Amino acid sequence: KIMVTGALGQIGSELITKLRSEYGADNVLATDIRHKDSEVTAGGPFEVLDVTDAKRMHALAKDFGAGTMMHMAALLSAKAESEPLFAWNLNMGGLMNALEVSRELDMQFFTPSSIGAFGPSTPKKDTPQDTLQRPTTMYGVNKVAGELLCDYYYNRFGLDTRGVRFPGLISYVAQPGGGTTDYAVDIYYKALQEGKYTSFIAEGTYMDMMYMPDALQAIVDLLEADPEKLIHRNAFNVTAMSFDPSQIAASIKKQIPTFEMAYDVDPMRQAIADSWPDSIDPSAAMAEWGFKTNYDLDKMTIDMLSKLRTKLNI
Numbered sequence: 001k002i003m004v005t006g007a008l009g010q011i012g013s014e015l016i017t018k019l020r021s022e023y024g025a026d027n028v029l030a031t032d033i034r035h036k037d038s039e040v041t042a043g044g045p046f047e048v049l050d051v052t053d054a055k056r057m058h059a060l061a062k063d064f065g066a067g068t069m070m071h072m073a074a075l076l077s078a079k080a081e082s083e084p085l086f087a088w089n090l091n092m093g094g095l096m097n098a099l100e101v102s103r104e105l106d107m108q109f110f111t112p113s114s115i116g117a118f119g120p121s122t123p124k125k126d127t128p129q130d131t132l133q134r135p136t137t138m139y140g141v142n143k144v145a146g147e148l149l150c151d152y153y154y155n156r157f158g159l160d161t162r163g164v165r166f167p168g169l170i171s172y173v174a175q176p177g178g179g180t181t182d183y184a185v186d187i188y189y190k191a192l193q194e195g196k197y198t199s200f201i202a203e204g205t206y207m208d209m210m211y212m213p214d215a216l217q218a219i220v221d222l223l224e225a226d227p228e229k230l231i232h233r234n235a236f237n238v239t240a241m242s243f244d245p246s247q248i249a250a251s252i253k254k255q256i257p258t259f260e261m262a263y264d265v266d267p268m269r270q271a272i273a274d275s276w277p278d279s280i281d282p283s284a285a286m287a288e289w290g291f292k293t294n295y296d297l298d299k300m301t302i303d304m305l306s307k308l309r310t311k312l313n314i
C-alpha cells in the first residue's frame with residue numbers, strides 16, 4: 001500500500017492515476033494540503049495533509065497500513081526563490097517528517113530530486129551522475145540537502161530510500177506551479193489558445209526535459225528495481241531530451257504552421273535556468289535499473305497538442 005504526499009501537484013496528480021491502475025485504487029492513499037474536486041480526490045482514498053504536520057502524517061500512514069511513502073509535496077524553483085524561508089521550512093521540514101515516518105513504520109521511500117541540484121560550477125554538458133553540486137538557488141540547496149538526507153537514512157537506518165533527479169517535466173493534466181521549466185508546458189496551452197507564445201526563458205537556453213508518461217514509468221521502474229543492483233540511490237540522473245525554447249517552438253510549428261514565438265525574458269527565472277546543466281548523463285540509471293524513455297520532442301508535441309485540444313475543448 002502506497003501513501004503519496006503532494007498528490008494534487010504536477011507529478012502527484014498523474015502519479016496517483018498511474019499507481020491506482022498499477023496497484024489498485026484502494027492501495028493508494030492520496031494526500032495534499034487542500035482538497036480539490038478532481039480525479040485524484042474522487043478516484044480513491046484521499047486525506048488532507050500538511051506535510052509539516054508530522055503527527056498527522058504518521059497517523060495517516062499507520063492507519064492506512066502504508067508500506068511505501070512517495071513524498072512529492074514541495075515548492076518548485078521559482079517559487080522557492082521568491083520565498084526562500086518558506087521553501088526551506090516546507091521542503092526540508094516536510095522531507096524530514098516523511099523520512100522519519102518512513103523509518104518508524106519501515107516503509108520504502110521515494111522522493112524526487114532535480115537537475116536543480118546542480119549549480120554553475122557543475123559540468124554543463126553530459127553532467128555526470130557523481131559530480132560537483134554547488135547550486136545557487138534555495139530550491140537547489142533543498143534538493144542537495146534532500147539527496148544527502150535520503151542517503152543518510154539509507155546508510156544509518158537501512159531505510160530503502162530511492163530517488164531520481166528529474167529534468168523539466170511536461171504534462172497536460174495539472175499545470176506546474178512556480179517552476180523554471182514551466183515555459184515548456186505553458187507554450188502548448190498558449191499555442192492552442194492564442195496561436196503564439198512569449199517565452200520568459202531566452203532562446204539558446206538548453207535544459208533537460210521529459211514527458212510525464214516517461215517520468216511516471218521511471219518512478220515505478222526504480223521502486224521495483226532489484227536493490228542488489230543499485231549502486232546509487234539518491235538520486236539518479238534521468239532525462240529524455242535537451243532543448244531550448246526555439247526548438248520546442250519549431251516542433252510546435254510543424255503541427256501549427258501559423259504558430260508565432262516571442263521572447264520577454266524574466267531575469268529571475270533566466271538566472272535559475274542559466275545555473276542548471278544543459279544536458280545530464282542518465283547512464284547510471286540505465287545501467288542500474290533499466291531506465292528508458294519513449295517520447296522525444298516531436299512525439300511529445302503531437303501527444304501534448306492532441307490531449308490539450310480535448311482538455312481545452314479546442
Ligand code: VAH
Nearest residue numbers: 076077114167179180181
Ligand atoms: C522547476 N519543474 O522548474 C521544476 C524542476 C528541473 C525543473 O525542478 O523548478
